[in-house]
Amino acid sequence: MADAKELSKTIIKSHRNFDLHATLFSGQSFRWSQKENFSGYYSTVIDNKIFLLRSIDSTTFEIFSQSKEAFCLQISDFFRWYFAFDIDENSIFSSDFQRDYPELWRMVKPYRSVRVMRQEPFEIMVTFMCAQGIGMHLIRRQVSMIAERYGQKIVLETPEGEMVFYGFPTPSALASADPSELALCTNNNRIRAANIIAMARSFESGKLALACVGSGECDLETLRETLCVHSGIGLKIADCIALFGLGRFDAFPIDTHVKQYLWEWFGIEEARRSLTEKNYRILQEKARAILGTECAGYAGHILFHCWRKEVKKMKAF
DNA sequence: ATCCAGGTTCAGG
DNA sequence: CCTGAACATGGA
Structure with missing residues (x-):
């Protein structure tokens, strides 16, 4: 290198x-x-x-x-x-699961080498607020544009020349952003830009930041309520924030892919109907009955990745 | 061209 | 409590 x-x-x-x-x-x-x-x-x-x-x-x-x-x-x-x-990846899928779904288990097994990470809460909040009904390619583009415009520029000197990186923006940098300027980075979605600014202000004020500090002990439902107060954060995104940004491996976000495998792999009937709040909660309960409560989200992410790779044959991450 | 992609919110029945 | 539309763009 x-x-x-x-x-x-x-x-x-x-x-x-x-x-x-x-x-x-x-x-x-x-x-x-x-x-x-x-x-x-x-x-x-x-x-x-x-x-x-x-x-x-x-x-x-x-x-x-x-x-x-x-x-x-x-x-x-x-x-x-x-x-x-x-977290021991060998304890993520119970022996009951391995016995009840042998073919699925054989396919999923290698994917346990995917770790679920503990990332920065604020960064995850912004990232997943950008992830509504669009592909990952566009999500990635939004996040890098936000960092390039509002993050700190960091230069690394190498013999081959300068390399430029950008840090993720601070809450205050996004709190004071101009909505139409931020919208240029959020796929031109002005509502999304406004939502991110409002969330950043809530974070900066200490309200949201404080909730993150106590997120380890607080029960999931309370945590979701605090997150869902913010416009642009619904149940699914709140669960993503809990899982990827707050180390809550019990949080189980249900998106279009998870909904698909809940039907295809586990035959859960409700997964064929639309994701209303009520149905979302029913699906979560049924998923927890299969995957357990402790690490439902951790297991869910491994299944998510496996579904996209093995069944949907997606090449690009 | 049409549908789907890590959704949420709002109006109307 | 449900559905449909709007929000926006790009890849298959």
């Missing part, structure tokens, strides 16, 4: 069967990419610091970061948390 002197290296052994590529591009994160100068490396900016990741083998990966050597231990700890290595 390109040699950048300001970067220091950390090696992490995950002790887990870990598919870095599938994890980063399974649709839970839209902020990772591969740049030309760093072939084989995935890069992103977290907390305005650049990180480059590459997998060495199925359990080991290396990280290049802008931190000093002394902070490598913290980096190691951070990524263990970020990729949720405390």
Whole structure:
């Protein structure tokens, strides 16, 4: 890879069967990419610091970061948390599930190397507010445009030249954004832009931020209520925020894909009808009866990814 | 051309 | 409590 002197290296052994590529591009994160100068490396900016990741083998990966050597231990700890290595993927699908759905289990098994990540709450809120009834390609484009316009520009010097990255915008940067300017980044959807600004203001005021701090202990229903107060956040997006941004692996978002596999794989009749709030809750209950309560969302994401790859034959993440 | 893509909200029966 | 429309764009 390109040699950048300001970067220091950390090696992490995950002790887990870990598919870095599938994890980063399974649709839970839209902020990772591969740049030309760093072939084989995935890069992103977290907390305005650049990180480059590459997998060495199925359990080991290396990280290049802008931190000093002394902070490598913290980096190691951070990524263990970020990729949720405390969660044992072998405990996600119960033995009952494995017995009741043998063919499905055979297909899903390899996809347990997809980790569900603990990402920044605010970033996840904005990201999934951009994810309404459009494809992932467009979601990714919106998120990068938002970062390029409102995030901090970060330049990395390499022998091959400068490389430009953008941090994710702070709540205050989006809170003070001009609606029609932000709409240029939200697929020209002015309602969405206005919703994001209002949410950012709520976050900045401390109301939403505080709810995130206590999100670990609070029950899911209360958490959803706090999130759904905001225009543009319904049940599904609230569940995505809980799952991907607040480490609530019990949250089970139901989108068009999940709805499809709930019918095709589990024969749940309600999954053929439209996703009204009432039906959404019924479907969640039935899904939890199959996948368990603790890690329903974690399992759901693995099924989601498996469905898109194996059944829908989607190439692009 | 038509339908679908990680939905939500609002009006009307 | 239900459906349909509006919001917007791009890929298959």
